[in-house]
Amino acid sequence: MYNDINTEQLNRAGQYSLSDVQLVSYQSSQGQSNPKRISIRSLVTELNIYESLTNKTLSGNIVITDAQNIANHLPLTGFEEIEFKLFTPGTSRAFDFTSATGHPMKIYKISNRQGLNPRTQIYVLNFASKEMITNEQVRVRTANENTIDNTVLSVVRNNLKSDKTLILEETKGIRKFVMPRVRPFEALDILGKSAESKKYNTPGMLFYETAIGFQFKSYESMLATSQTIARPVVALYRSIPANIRDEQGNRNVIKEMQTVKNYQLNSQYDTLKNLRNGVYSSRVVSHDAYNKTFKESDFDYLTEYEKSFHTEHDGSGSKTNNKGILPLFNYDKGKTFSDFPEGTLYFMSNTQKIHNTSETPDYFDTFPKRLSQKLAFETMNVSLDVPGFTGISCGDIIAFEMPAYEPVGTDNPFDNDPYLSGRYLIKAIRHSIDTVDDYHSMNIEIIKDAVKDPYPQENLDVLSERGNKDKLNVLQYELDETVLREAGDTV
Numbered sequence: 484m485y486n487d488i489n490t491e492q493l494n495r496a497g498q499y500s501l502s503d504v505q506l507v508s509y510q511s512s513q514g515q516s517n518p519k520r521i522s523i524r525s526l527v528t529e530l531n532i533y534e535s536l537t538n539k540t541l542s543g544n545i546v547i548t549d550a551q552n553i554a555n556h557l558p559l560t561g562f563e564e565i566e567f568k569l570f571t572p573g574t575s576r577a578f579d580f581t582s583a584t585g586h587p588m589k590i591y592k593i594s595n596r597q598g599l600n601p602r603t604q605i606y607v608l609n610f611a612s613k614e615m616i617t618n619e620q621v622r623v624r625t626a627n628e629n630t631i632d633n634t635v636l637s638v639v640r641n642n643l644k645s646d647k648t649l650i651l652e653e654t655k656g657i658r659k660f661v662m663p664r665v666r667p668f669e670a671l672d673i674l675g676k677s678a679e680s681k682k683y684n685t686p687g688m689l690f691y692e693t694a695i696g697f698q699f700k701s702y703e704s705m706l707a708t709s710q711t712i713a714r715p716v717v718a719l720y721r722s723i724p725a726n727i728r729d730e731q732g733n734r735n736v737i738k739e740m741q742t743v744k745n746y747q748l749n750s751q752y753d754t755l756k757n758l759r760n761g762v763y764s765s766r767v768v769s770h771d772a773y774n775k776t777f778k779e780s781d782f783d784y785l786t787e788y789e790k791s792f793h794t795e796h797d798g799s800g801s802k803t804n805n806k807g808i809l810p811l812f813n814y815d816k817g818k819t820f821s822d823f824p825e826g827t828l829y830f831m832s833n834t835q836k837i838h839n840t841s842e843t844p845d846y847f848d849t850f851p852k853r854l855s856q857k858l859a860f861e862t863m864n865v866s867l868d869v870p871g872f873t874g875i876s877c878g879d880i881i882a883f884e885m886p887a888y889e890p891v892g893t894d895n896p897f898d899n900d901p902y903l904s905g906r907y908l909i910k911a912i913r914h915s916i917d918t919v920d921d922y923h924s925m926n927i928e929i930i931k932d933a934v935k936d937p938y939p940q941e942n943l944d945v946l947s948e949r950g951n952k953d954k955l956n957v958l959q960y961e962l963d964e965t966v967l968r969e970a971g972d973t974v
Contacts, residue, residue, distance in 0.1 A: 484717035484874045485737050489573035496739040496870035499916060499923035500570050501530070504545070506608075507564040507587065508557050521557055523547060527918050528605075532569070532578055534877050535911035535928075539668045540612035540692045541578075543588070543914075550603045554596070563590040565610050569916065571923070574874040578694050578914075586647060589613050612692060614643045614667075623662040623670040630654050631678040635671060635690070635699050642667045648696025652688060652704050653681040671699075679849055680704060684790050685856065686849030693876035702856055705878045705908060707792040713800045716906060718881045720867055722746070740870050746885070748903070749864040749928075752808075761827035762858045763809055763820040765851040769831045781824040782851035784809055791856075794880070794906045795933035803933070808862050810938035859932040863903065864910075871914055871923030879909045881929060905935030 504527055508519035529546035545565065553559070564587040570577030580588045588610040596606035623642050627634050631654040639645050658677065662670050668690075675688040678701075685703035692698070708714050722743045757763060767780045789804030797803040814820055829851070867883065875881070885900040907929035915924045 484879070485740060485872070487574065488571070488737060488740075488874070490736055492573040493571065493736055495734075496736060496742070497922040497924060498572055499871060500568075500572055501916060501918075502568040502581070504530075504565065504567040506553070506557060506559075506590075507566060509560065509562040519557070521553060523553065526551070526553070527916075529918065530567075530569070530914075530916035532914040533911070534691070534693050536689050536691050536877050537911070538692075539618070539671065539690060540615045541588075541694075542609075542611040542615070544607050544609045546605065546607055548599070548603065548605050552604075554593070554604070554606065559590075559593055559608075561591060561593060564588065565590055565608065569873065569914070571871065571873045574872070576694055576874045576876075578873060586613070589616050591616065614645050614647075614692075617643050617645075618666050618668045621667065622664040623667055624664045626659070626661045628657060628659045630656070631658055631674050631688075632699065634658070634660060635674055638667050638670050638674070639697060642670070645697070647692075650696065650698045650700070652700050654678045654688070655681050675699070676853070682710065683707065683792070685792075685852075687853035687856070691877060693878070694873060695876060698878065700878065702860070702908075703792045706794060706880065711801055713792060713796040714880050716882045717875055717879045720869060720881060720883045722884070722886055740872055743867050743869055743883070745868040746883075747866045749866055750861065751863055751903070753862070757858065757862070758820065758826055760854070760858050761829075761851055762855050762862075763826075764822065764824045765827035765829065765855070766824035767829045767831060767848075767851055772832060780848050780851070782855060783824070784821045784855060785811070785819065786821070787852055787855075793933040794908055794931040795935055796906075805937040806933045806935070808859055808932065808934065811940045856932065860908065860910075860930045863931045865903075865907065865929050867925075867927045867929065869925050869927060871916075871925045873914070875909065875912070877909050877912060880906055881909060881927075882906055883929065901936040902934040902938070905931070905933075907931045 501524075503522055504524045506521045506523055508521075510519055511517065526547050526549055527545055528548050530543070531545070532541065532543040534541050547553075557563070566581045566587045568577055568579045568581050570579075580586055589612070590608050590610050592609040594607045594609060596604060598604045621642055623638060627637070629637075632651045636649065636651060639649055656679070660674070662673075665673070671690045675690055678688045679686045680688070680701040680703060683701055683703035685701045688699055688701045690697065690699050706714055718741050720741050720743050723738075761782065763784045765782045767782075769778045769780070770776075771778065784807065788807045788809075789802065792802055793806070795803060795806045809820055811819060814822075831850075865883065865885075883904060885903045887898045887900045889898060908931065909927055910930045911928040913926040915926070916922075917924070
C-alpha cells in the first residue's frame with residue numbers, strides 16, 4: 484500500500500487531489516434533459532468521508548460557506564446528488580463519486596445552517612451512497628434456497644439495484660430463508676449472522692462498503708490469506724517526529740505518512756462485560772420442537788482460540804494459540820474463566836433441520852463463537868490521528884508501535900508496549916479534508932483480539948495452602964470481642 488506510492492507525485496504528507504465538486508439538482512436545466520449543475524468547489528471548507536465495518540455504506544458530509552445563496556437558488560431540498568473525486572497523489576485507489584463511474588453520492592440532509600453575516604451563511608450537506616436511500620424504499624419478501632453468498636448477491640443486485648463491485652466470500656451449506664418484508668440491510672444482517680466461511684473456521688460475516696466497493700467477509704478472511712498464512716500488514720504507524728530525513732538530508736515522505744500525531748486508547752479491558760456477554764465461555768440451550776429434544780452446547784474460549792486466525796500470530800505467519808486476551812491462570816480450584824459456561828446462558832428454539840440440509844452449519848454451535856469473536860475485538864480499541872491516505876480501507880491489517888512509558892533509568896525506557904503494540908484490524912476510517920489549510924488527515928479506529936507478546940502463564944494452585952475454609956467465616960460477635968480486647972490492651 485504505502486510502498487506502492489509513486490513518490491514522484493507525492494511531495495508531502497497530507498497532500499490530496501480533489502476534483503471539481505458539483506451539486507446536481509433533481510430538476511432539469513432550462514427544460515432540457517440534463518440536470519441542473521452548480522460547482523461548489525470554491526465554497527467547500529471541509530469534507531469528511533466515513534467508512535466502517537459496522538456501516539453498510541459509505542457516508543460523509545461537506546461544510547459549505549455560501550455567499551451566493553445556492554441553498555435558495557438551486558434550490559437545496561435534500562434530493563440532490565453530489566459529485567467529486569478524492570485521491571492521494573501517487574496511488575490509484577480513490578473515492579470516485581463522479582458521473583463517470585455512475586456512483587454519485589446522494590444528499591439526504593442539510594444541517595447546522597446559520598448566518599455568518601448578512602451576505603454569507605454556512606451549512607452542512609450530509610450525503611451517503613445511493614443504496615442507503617434505496618434501503619428505505621424497498622423490502623425483501625422472498626423465499627430462497629441457496630448458499631448464503633449467492634443470496635447476498637441477489638439482495639444487492641435485485642433489491643438494492645446496485646451495480647457496484649461486490650467482493651463475496653464463499654459460505655458453507657445450502658440454506659432456506661424466508662424474508663418477511665424486511666429492508667435489504669436487515670436481510671443482509673440476517674444472512675451475515677447465519678453464514679459460516681467455506682474457507683476458514685469462523686462463523687459470521689460482515690457487509691460493508693469501501694472505496695473498492697461492497698464486501699461480504701468474515702473476520703478471519705480479513706486476518707489471513709489462506710488457511711495457513713496470516714495477512715501481511717499494509718502500514719506501520721509510529722509515534723515518531725515529523726520531517727523525517729535520510730542520511731542525505733532528504734525527507735522520507737512515506738514514513739511521514741505513517742507518523743501518528745495523536746492516539747487514544749478507547750478501551751482495553753472490561754472483564755465484567757466480557758463475562759456477562761460470553762466472551763470467555765457460554766452455554767446455548769436449544770429446544771427442538773419437531774423432535775421434542777433439548778441440546779446444550781458449550782463454548783470454551785481457550786479451546787476455540789487455537790482453531791482460528793487472530794490479529795497476532797506466532798511470528799511465522801501461521802495460527803497461534805498463546806496470545807489471547809484471556810491469560811491462563813488458576814482462577815478457582817484449577818479452573819479458568821472459560822470453565823464457567825453457565826455464566827452466560829442463551830435459550831433458543833431450534834427448527835433448523837426442518838428448513839436446511841444436513842451440510843448446513845449448526846447455528847447454535849456457531850452463534851457463541853461468533854459473538855465471542857465480535858466482542859473480543861472490542862477489548863482493545865485505539866484511535867489514531869495520521870496523515871490522510873486513500874490507499875487503505877476498513878478490513879486492512881496495520882501495525883502500531885505504542886510507547887511503553889517506562890520510567891527513566893530502566894534498561895529500555897523507550898521500548899514499545901509489549902501487549903498493546905502489534906497488529907490491528909482497521910474498523911473505521913474518517914477522511915477529513917481541510918481546504919483552508921490544504922491538508923488531508925485521517926482518524927483510524929483500530930481493534931485487535933490478541934496481544935503481541937503472550938501473557939505470563941500461572942500454573943500454581945493458589946488455594947492449595949489455604950486452611951479450613953470455615954475459618955474464613957467470621958461472626959460479628961467475634962469481631963466485637965476482638966475490638967474490646969484490643970481496646971483494653973491500649974488502656
